[in-house]
Amino acid sequence: MSPPHVLILTRDNDPHAEHVGKLLAGRGARTTVFDNRDYPARACAELAYTSRGLSRRLLHTGSGTLDLDALTALWWRRPLPPEAHPEITDPSVAAYTAQESATLITDLWEHLPCRTVPARESVFRRAAHKPSQLVLAAELGFEIPETLITTRADDLWDFYNRHDGQVVTKLVGGTPWVEDLAAGHTVVRKCELVSARDLAYADALRFCPVIAQRYVPKRLELRVTVVGRRVFAAEIHSQESNRSKVDWRWYDTRVTPYGVHRLPDEVAGRCLAMTERLGLSYGAVDLVLTPDGRYVFLEINPNGQWLWVEELTGLPISEAVCDLLLEGV
Incomplete structure (x- = not known):
């Protein structure tokens, strides 16, 4: 019997993929790492159909040929989008070929007959x-902050005044950064x-929508990681540092304590239900525990x-x- 084979879609220098890849190897599984950015310049996807339907799906790379139908799992980590072949010098042609490549490679990962974590790309992007x-x-049953999403200044003024400036x-989007290409920084x-x-x-x-929320007072902030049916809750004492008071992602690990948190069963159940309803097998939930x-x-x-x-x-x-x-392997 062949060992399990996991395809990891991610970019270079991904510590999460490297760490899990080593753990999988220690369990006897085979792993292959691929970045969509390598397609089509450094890799070739081959899909063949007979009159009765699909006959083979292969991925050819510099390290060999991978039978995609023989995979036992696909892990969609953090791959970059396909890039145009470097021999293409016309910007409009490069953009067109990159988009066509993205259409093919995105659809390819959608329909493989194996477990996909955290979900098919179309599912987790919608989630x-x-x-x-x-x-x-x-x-x-979760409590949520009072929220306004708008492109009107008057709406934001009213919301701000109603909540005394708190x-x-x-x-709105899931990517919290933009590349300032002209200045060369993020x-x-x-x-x-x-x-x-x-x-x-x-x-x-008026140029772009924004999410405004009433500020929620915090005793602790929680990062709840759901993996399958398992729930891992970590507490972040963000109020111990001025840097992390509003958003713990301004890490200050020298001052801010972290620890394991015992979630009430009903809250853990809601986190599980959230991932299930969204079609996910993995999710990182952010909660606030109020004073x-x-x-x-x-x-x-x-x-x-x-x-x-x-x-x-x-x-x-x-x-x-x-x-x-x-x-299931």
């Missing part, structure tokens, strides 16, 4: 939509408190990082990911 997450979270804003935009100065520029909302003991849902990341949680708390999340990738 990342924050407005829909809030609706579902409330349906499942309002934060965040991006601009990071996380959850921010709205200041009076910000409101002076509120008319700029008066309420658990408030903020959002779920269908492909969130966890290695930092494991390193700071000892929670065996990577082993759980391996279990998920090898389940």
Whole structure:
């Protein structure tokens, strides 16, 4: 019997993929790492059909040929989009061929007859939509922050005044950064408190929607990682540091304690239900525990990082990911 074979879709220098790959190898599984960026310049996807349907799906790379129908699991980590062949110098032709390549390679991963973690790409990209997450979270019994999504300055002014200025804003999309190509650097935009100065520029909302939420007072912040049917909750004492008070992602690990958190069963159950309803086998849920003991849902990341949680708390999340990738094999 052939050993399990897991295809990991990710970019270079991915510590999560490297770590889990070693654990899988230790369990006797075979792994192949591939980045969509290598297609079509350094890899070839071959799909063949007879009059009765599909006959083979192969991926040819510099290290050999991979029979995609023989895979036991596909792990969609963080691959980059396909790039045009470097021999193409016309920008419009390059953009066109890159888009055609993306169409093919995206569809290819959608239909493989193996387990896909966290889900098929079309599923987890849809699951990342924050407005829909809030609706579902409330349906499942979570408390959510009072929220406004708008492109009108007057709406934001009213919301700000109604909540005595205790309002934060965040991006609607799941990617919290943009590349400033002209300046050659990356601009990071996380959850921010709205200041009076910000409101002076509120008319700029007409160009792009924003999520505004009533600021939720915090005793602790929680990162709850769901892997299959297992729930790993880590508590983040973000209020111990001025840097991380509003958004714990402004890490200050020298000052901010981290630890394992015992979630109430009903809250853990809602986190499980959230991932299941979204069609995910993995999800990273962000919650707030308020000073008066309420658990408030903020959002779920269908492909969130966890290695930092494991390193700071000892929670065996990577082993759980391996279990998920090898389940049923």
